Amino acid sequence: VIDEFARSIRALNKKVDAIVGIESRGFILGGAIAKALEIGFVTVRKPGKLPRDVYRKEYALEYGFDALELHKDLLDPSDNVIIVDDVLATGGTALACHDLVEITGAKVVAHLFMLEIEFLQGRKMISDTHSDVGIISLLKA
Numbered sequence: 001v002i003d004e005f006a007r008s009i010r011a012l013n014k015k016v017d018a019i020v021g022i023e024s025r026g027f028i029l030g031g032a033i034a035k036a037l038e039i040g041f042v043t044v045r046k047p048g049k050l051p052r053d054v055y056r057k058e059y060a061l062e063y064g065f066d067a068l069e070l071h072k073d074l075l076d077p078s079d080n081v082i083i084v085d086d087v088l089a090t091g092g093t094a095l096a097c098h099d100l101v102e103i104t105g106a107k108v109v110a111h112l113f114m115l116e117i118e119f120l121q122g123r124k125m126i127s128d129t130h131s132d133v134g135i136i137s138l139l140k141a
Contacts, residue, residue, distance in 0.1 A: 001038030001138065005029070005112060008038045008136045009082060014109045015081050017079040022068070022097050023049075025086035029114060033084060042074045042081070044097050057105045059096035068093070070100050077105030088137060090112040100131060110134035117141055 009016060016039035020029025027043060034041035047056065047067045054069040075081065083097050088111070098108050111126060116137035123135050 001114070002032045002036050004138060005033050005136070008112070009033070009037060012110060012134055015080050016082055016109060018053050018075065018081045020044055020070075020081045020083045020097065020101060020108075022083065022085040022093060025114075026084045029086065029112075030084035032124065033082075033112070042070070044068050044070050044100060047059070050111070053097075055100055057096045057100040057103070059092050061092060062067075062090070066093075066121040068100055070104070075101065075104040075106040079104075080109050081106055081109045082112055083108055084112045086114045088116040088122040088126075088135075089120045091120075091125030094126055095129065098126070098133075108133055110136060113137040115141060116140045 019030045019034040021041045023045045024097050031041050047069055050071055053072045056067055056074045058067040094111050101108050102131050118140050
């Protein structure tokens with residue numbers, strides 16, 4: 001699985017400085033992918049779990065609201081990153097993370113997911129607002 005993701009990322013032919021993993025299953029995939037590609041790994045966490053100054057992005061869920069946080073000092077404006085999570089459903093979490101990364105000035109070159117639930121149209125939600133960003137999913141349901 002990790003080798004397949006690494007191949008997909010290399011096939012993008014884009015400079016990638018870091019993998020950004022969304023809590024929590026994005027940590028498992030993202031950390032392993034970053035190691036395979038020998039690049040940095042950055043965590044995006046749920047509120048209140050990071051010890052230093054953070055950027056915060058709130059977003060809507062089907063049943064309420066949530067937020068994601070990112071340490072302010074982990075990404076530079078020159079960084080190109082790939083966001084990794086386990087499942088693409090509606091796209092809300094992925095877009096919140098994307099916005100959070102962009103606050104730092106870094107550029108998102110792709111989103112990567114283990115599973116995409118197609119009928120929820122998360123891919124469309126991402127591509128409607130970020131048409132230049134790749135979306136890679138290993139499995140579709």
